[in-house]
Amino acid sequence: MKIIIVGGSFSGIYCAIKVKELYPSFEVLLIEKKEKIGYIPSGLSMLLNGEIRSLDEAYFMTKEELEKSGVTVLTSTEVTSYNLSSKVIETTNGTKQFDKLVLATGSSQKSSKMFDEFSDIKTYKDRESAEITLKALEEVKDVVVIGAGQAGMELASGLIHQGKRVHVIETMDYPLYKYFDKDFLESFYTTTGKIEGLTFYFNETVKQIDDSILLFSSGNTIDITDKLVLSANSVRPELSIFKNQLKANSDHTIFVDDYLETSVQDVYAVGDLIQVPSFIFQTNVYAPLIVNAVQTSMTCAKNIVEKKETLRPMLKTIGVKLFDYYLASTGLMESEDFLYHEEVKSVMMTLPISTVYKKDIKVKLVYDATTYHLLGVQLISKEPVLDKINTFALVIKEKIDIRTLNQLPHFYNAVFANTSLSLFDVFEKGDDSSEV
Amino acid sequence: MKIIIVGGSFSGIYCAIKVKELYPSFEVLLIEKKEKIGYIPSGLSMLLNGEIRSLDEAYFMTKEELEKSGVTVLTSTEVTSYNLSSKVIETTNGTKQFDKLVLATGSSQKSSKMFDEFSDIKTYKDRESAEITLKALEEVKDVVVIGAGQAGMELASGLIHQGKRVHVIETMDYPLYKYFDKDFLESFYTTTGKIEGLTFYFNETVKQIDDSILLFSSGNTIDITDKLVLSANSVRPELSIFKNQLKANSDHTIFVDDYLETSVQDVYAVGDLIQVPSFIFQTNVYAPLIVNAVQTSMTCAKNIVEKKETLRPMLKTIGVKLFDYYLASTGLMESEDFLYHEEVKSVMMTLPISTVYKKDIKVKLVYDATTYHLLGVQLISKEPVLDKINTFALVIKEKIDIRTLNQLPHFYNAVFANTSLSLFDVFEKGDDSSEV
Known part of the structure; x- marks a missing residue:
């Protein structure tokens, strides 16, 4: 059995490893158009923020490591055309036949019209573009x-760290709107908006860019002479190469069934190419997160011979450090409550991190007003609290009544935890807790 | 309705708050023999470790804060005798009558014969003894x-931090045996045993102490001239004052029913005075942890008028920082497997904290060999990983199959998390994972 996997990022690599682990006798070939596999898309931000010292550290796996699992890896090899029904692909390294094909080519920033009109917008998601951007940054x-x-704010955070003046443009009226409610983030973006050198342009959409002027739809402009323009817009899959051989969703993602198979038999798609079932909504959503890429690729591998295991519903869960703040989010936001089938309530509170350590953590809990099941959580603190979001995500997944949260097992240590009483007791008073 | 609660530490205070919150019209009186309520028993360790600057910070609540909830607080008041059937107690502040009595007097270090024979052993669990010990430390x-x-190791850690030479005596052959398996901790105690000034005496039990010599049962001795001797032995309730009015368990804890009522009607006991139902074993256990004190006091408050809610089975979950290490544990250890009704397996592994940040976390998972339900977890790292234990504790409580751990919702960030693949995939290979 010959399995070809196209794409050497998280979804492709983990799918390859998993297939080889489950079926050691299969021939597994991974094809990557870049020189190296395993680049971490946030590499440039990590470098600018001082988390790594060189882009060479921005890899989660090397070709050599992957080959140790028995996977054959072809780098610097681009697929030039797919003939899915004949089970053949043409590559810059010759024609390849497959029994099963896994598409893991991910998403791209070059999905906007903007780029056709103005070629000097820089990107960062692959090593090559990150290098070019890095070089250009030296001049401005x-x-x-x-x-x-998330990506734009991570870049802004890193650029401020590097002493740049940063102008952040956002169509919405606040940052990170996919993961946080506006009321929750208000003090964050008010405070960061006062950071020396950082300017937000909210409610502004880029209409046109030329060599000297960036024009917003509102008519406002920014003079971009001597400024570098960096796109951190949302990403989409690039499907034109498949020439309508594959059924697509209305948002231009590839349609797959519950087992990750596309509309063409023996052809699968994973990661940022597809939608995933939402745990909160009774529908599929596009949530191009690395954790989803890994989970879809695992499930795909298990189904590659026979359909065994459906993709589990997912929560969109993130954790990020921006400027001096740790921010994390999982599940439903209050601003999405219209998408949920029942009435939603929320409660927001600020608590000390621990009994003796008085730094704060701000928490917003969103829950079903009838069942009291937790649906979503947002956290922010200057302390490293990101791991807490995983516990909350599990509380959501297990449909735990929030009125019993203080009975869940947890550790107490006066230095590192608080008794959680003030957090969870809100729900036992029978008040209208949304007023708390 | 008049409720008297005896004891002004975690269990008494949270019980008082909860009763007043549920029944605002009740008269709630909290009696504490010390001058202040709310002292954190690890105060001295926190001070020595530099987590607080003065013992004045080692309080989780003040009398004034508690009185704001409507609770009446009588400090510097000792109960001199209990007449439970007549619903009367005698105190140093006069006779008090109650309709309901909650005993929350906690545990004491003075439960060993050692103290009767040698009066110069210092303790630390209350403010007064901590002050005396602190003063004595200046001289040695x-x-x-x-x-x-846990308590002894926290003290040792703090004393080393203060530049003392520390001699730690332990009956078992390694430290922290209540929460960690020996194989898991081996590199920890080997490394810390090499810390300048720290000496472990394992497999040694104190037989006798006089002014100059500490004699072990083995015949070995330590010259304690010019040494301060500090007891961090395990704690037990002090029940002699109840003069057999209350049914006790064989381990000298107070017997309570599932609703926290003692053998005497309208008299309840909470916190360190009682056993709690174990989530892992089909039995009650003595687990004098603050988190259990809080949870038993909450449940007691809910049952004070009518029996509504039974005490939920508990996991013993701890998180602690010792020297440069963060250690956490929850649930079953492998060394306790004989207490569990089914076959137990375990897997131990060391992983990088995150994709780009190569510091390690060592993890041991203990699970049911048949159902693959997670039963216990031990963690150690030089990075602050304590919050992770809460997620694992919830995995245990929800009886989640460990082979599905990598499908649980979680965040991924190359700086702050890893993809968990290497951790959780162990279980999908079908190998004898205990050999990993």
């Missing part, structure tokens, strides 16, 4: 970042 | 700590 003091999502 | 370079449990 001012950087315009388009998009205040 | 050498400190003998009896007991290498």
Whole structure:
């Protein structure tokens, strides 16, 4: 059995490892167009933020490590055309036949019209573009970042760390809107908006860019002479190469069944190419997160011979450090409550991190007003609290009544934890807790 | 309705707050023999470790804060006798009548015969003894700590931090045996045993102490001239004052039913006075942890008028920092497997904290060999990983199959997390994972 996997990032690599582990006798070939596999898309941000010292550290796996699992790896090899029904692909390294094909080519930033019109917008998601951006950064003091999502904010944080002046443009009226409610983030973006050198442009959409002027739909402009323009816009799969051989969803992701098989038999798609079932909504959603890439690729591998295990519903869970803040989110936001089938309530509170250590953590809990099941959580603190979001995500998944949260097992240590009483007792008073 | 609660530490205070919250019209009186309520028993260790600057910070609640909830607080008041059937107690502040009585007097270190024979052993669990010990520490370079449990090790860690020479005595052949398996801790106690100034005496039990010599049962001795001797032995309730009015368990804890009522009607006991139902074993256990004190006091408050809610089975979950290490544990240890009704397996592994940050976390998972339900977890790292134990504790409580751990919702961030693949995939290979 010959398995070809196209794409050498998280989903492709973990799928390859898993297939080889489950079926050691299979021939598994992974094809990557870049020179190296395993680049971490946030590499540039990590470097700018001082988390790594060189982009050489921004790899989660090398070709050599992957080959140790028995996977054959072809790098610097681009697929030039797919003939899915004949089970053949053409590559820059010759024609390849497959029994099973896994598409793991991920998403791309070059999905916007903006790039066709103005070629000097820089990106960062692969090693090559990160290098080019890094070099260009040496020449400028001012950087315009388009998009205040996770990627844009991580870049802004890193650029400030590097002493740049940063201009962040966002269509919405606050940053990180996919993961946080506006009321929850208000003090965060008010405080960070006062950081020396950082300017937010909310409610602004880029309409046109030329060599000297960035024009917003509102008519406002930014003079971009001597400024580097960096796109951190949301990503989408690039499907044109499949030439309508594959059924697509309305959001231009590839349609797959519950077992990750596409509309063409023996052809699978994973990671950022597809939608995943949402644990909160009774529907599929596009949530291009690395954790979802890994989980879809694992499930795909298990189904590659016979359909055994459906993809489990997923929560969108993130944890990130921006400026001096740790932020994490999982599940439903209050701003999405119209998408949920029942009435939603929320409670927001600020607590000390521990009994003796008075630094704060701010928490917002979103829950089903009838069943009291936890649906979503947002956290922010200047202390490293990210791991807490995994516990909350599990509380959501297990449909635990939030009124019993203080009965869950947990450790107490006066230095590292608080008794949680003030957090969880809100729900036992029978008040309208959304007013707390 | 008049409720009297005796004891102003975690269990008494949280019980008082909860009763007043549920029944605002009740008269709730909390009696504490010390001058202040709310002292954190690990105060001295926190001070020595530099986590607080003064013992004044070692309080989780003040009398004034508690009185704001409507609770009446009588400090410097000792109960001199209990007449439970008549619903009367005698105190140093007069006779008090109650409708319901909650005993929350906690545990004491003065439960060993050792103290009757040698009066100069210092303790630390209340403010007064901590002050005396602190003063005595000014005079000595050498400190003998009896007991290498959590309390003893926290003290040892703090004393080393203060530049003392520390001699730690432990009956078992390694430290922290209540929470960690020996194989898991081996590199920890080997490494810490090499810390300048720290000496472990394992397999040694104190037989006798006089002014100059500490004699072990083995015949070995330590010259304690110019050394301070500090007891961090395990704690037990002090029940003599109840003069057999209450049914006791064989381990000298107070017997309570599932609703926290003692053998005497309208008299309840909580916190360190009682056993709690174990989630792992089909039995009650003595687990004098603050988190259990809080949870038993909450449940007691809910049952004070009518029996509504039974005490939930508990996991013993701890998180602690010792020297440069963060250690956490929950649930069953492999060394306790004989107490579990089914076959137990375990797997131990060392992983990087995150994809790009190569510091390690060592993890031991103990699980049911038949159902693959997670039963216990031990963690150690030089990074602050304590919050992870809460997620694992919830995995145990929800009886999640460990082979599905990598499908649980979690966040991924190359700086702060790893993909967990190497951790959880062990279980999908079908190998004898205990050999990993």
